[in-house]
Amino acid sequence: MSMQRSGADVVIIGAGMAGLAVARDLVERTNASVVVLEAGPDAGHHHIRQVYSEDEANRMWLAPEADPNFWRPYDASGAHYLGISGLRRRVGGRSLYWGGALLPMDTWAFDGSWPAEVVSDLTAGWEGGAPLFDNIAAEIRSWADVAPLPTAPTLRLAGHTFGPTPHATRREGNRWAAYSPLDRIDAAATQPTIVPENFALGVLMDAGQAVGVRTTAGDIAASHVVLAAGTVENSRLALQALAKVDPSQDHRLNGLVDKIAQGFTLACAAEAASPGLRQAVSPGGTFHRTLDPRLRSNHFVRLSKREDGAIVFDTWLMGEQLQTDASAVHCTPTDDWPWQTTVMAALSQTDEELAEVQRAFLTDFWLDIREEFGFGGTDLSFEIAFGSQDLPERLMSTKTGPLPTGPVSYAFPLGAELHEAGTTPLGAMLTDTHEFKAIPRLYAAGPSSFSRPGAANPALSILALARRLAGKLACG
Incomplete structure (x- = not known):
């Protein structure tokens, strides 16, 4: 990497999953000076x-006000x-909170929306070796110190x-932990430099290009700037920078998506x-199956035991919200940064149709399996509108209390x-090298760069694209 050293070669905004992964891979490949800015503390x-x-x-997840690092840097319209939506403002970010599901992007989501070169690197081969999805999965298996997961149905x-x-x-004592790029960064190493409690106000511009970052602690010059602060914050930072290029443009990025997810x-x-269910619940765990692409959903099952020995069963469909103008991130310009940010989100007609199809699927599934639990003629009711406002109570309702429940x-x-994505997509707003x-x-990293979100959990795609971006920066 040949860069001018002035402040830093690369400044990355956000010390979460994407930002830390880019930083770690870039330092491994080059001698570049890399600074990672984090708005919150090192906790x-x-x-x-x-x-x-x-x-x-669970309480920190479902009642995030209990977490001093929970942060919602936007207003919501609607x-x-x-509720539980928001960021975790600390070094590590959501990588210290996620559940660990490691699924690749759904094949059907690569339908022409994604640049062909990106798809090839993710799924066919990367730098003469294994594709990025396989590359990351193998590395995490090594971290977890386990054999490859079995492919036979269980x-x-x-x-x-x-x-x-x-x-x-992986298990750590009698508890478990999910992977974070922090696990692969030596705390004693001089690079990358992680700077906590340093909020990025905006991207510094000169002659139409990024030249650094303005923070609450002052300005940092940089040859390259990477936005990795989460989709909504990436959108704010991008809109502020784009306004410097074209002050007349609309201060809004469309295409914001999350997952359409519901279950029982x-x-x-x-x-x-x-007997089969009793056998399956030991040791329990999470299972899934892919569905017909027309459903744009994956089907999950989680089995566990309560302290009293009762079986807890949770099943849900996680589906793709399509990118439309119905959901967007909007900023209100002010004289100073940061601009006020508002999230506008709604289901399109196509999304509403998917939500109804999901409910019909889950209702039929319940009719098939209810005898496994001894529920006989008990029916499943979706009496709620999409988006349960009492979601925490519903999710926790079967964890305690008299049996049977549900x-x-x-x-x-x-x-x-917490899978929001899509406002700075590769191929549309970004080049094949992740550059605006x-x-x-x-540059942009993380799910804001997804060209199409698919139904799969985004972590593997975030890590794979972070490695790809680090490779492009290293070659630049």
């Missing part, structure tokens, strides 16, 4: 499931992107077959369940799955 590098009990960790329910969901997790949960006494239906409001077409030397 420790352990995953919350390692630090807290299961009940405490019923979505409220869960059957009334004729429905599910395979084990690949996870970037229940608990029953172990003796009321079928089935209790739920639907995540947009933003609550309108602003040289400014």
Whole structure:
């Protein structure tokens, strides 16, 4: 990497999953000076499931006001992107909170929306070796110190077959942790330099290109700037920079998406369940199956035991919200940075149709499996509108209390799955090298760069694209 050293070769805004992965891979490949800015503190590098009990960790997820690092840097217009939606303002970000599901982008999502070169690097081969999806998955298996997950189906329910969901997790004592790029960064190393409690106000521009970052602690010059602050904050920073290039443009980025996710949960006494279900719940875990691409969804099942021995069953569909003008990030310009940011989110007609199809699918699935739990003629009801405002209560309703409980239906409001994406897409706003077409030397990492979100959990795609971006920067 040949860069002018002035402040830093690369400044990365955001010390979460994407920003740390770019920084770690870039330092491994080059001798570049890399600075990672984080708005929040360095509050420790352990995953919350390692630090807290299961009940405490669930409370921090579903009642995030209990977490001093929870941060919602935007206003929300409507019923979505409220409640549990928001960021974790600390070094490590959401990489210290996620559940570890490691699924590649759905094949059907690569339908021409993504640049062909990007798809090839992710799925066919990267730099003469394995494709990036395989590259990252192998590295995480090594981190987890486990053999490759079996491919044979391991869960059957009334004729429905599910395979084990690949996870970037490992046991640490009697608790577990999910992978974070922090695990691969030596705390004693001089690079990358992670600077906590340094909020990025905006990108500095000169002659139409990015030349640094203005922070609450002062200006930092840089040859290259990477936005990795999460989709909504990336959008604000991009809109502020784009306004320097064209002050007349609309201060709005369309195409904001999250997942369309809904399901049901229940608990029953172990003796009321079928022998096959009792066997499957030990050791339990998360399973999934891919569905017809027309459903744009994956189907998940999670099995666990309560302290009283009762079986807890949770199943949900996670589907793709299509990118439209119905959901967007909008900024109101002010004299100073940061600009006020508002998230506008709504289901399009196509999304509403998918939500109804999901409910019909789950209702039929329940009719097939209810005898496995001894529920007989009990029906499943989706009496709630999409986006359960009492989501935490519904999700936790089967964790305690008299048996049997449920089935209790739920639907995540947009933003609550924390998979928001799509406002600075590759191929449209970004070049194949992840650089803004309108602003040289400014790049975007993380799910804001997704050309199409698919239905899969985004972490593997975030890590794969981060490695790709680091490779492009190293060659630049």
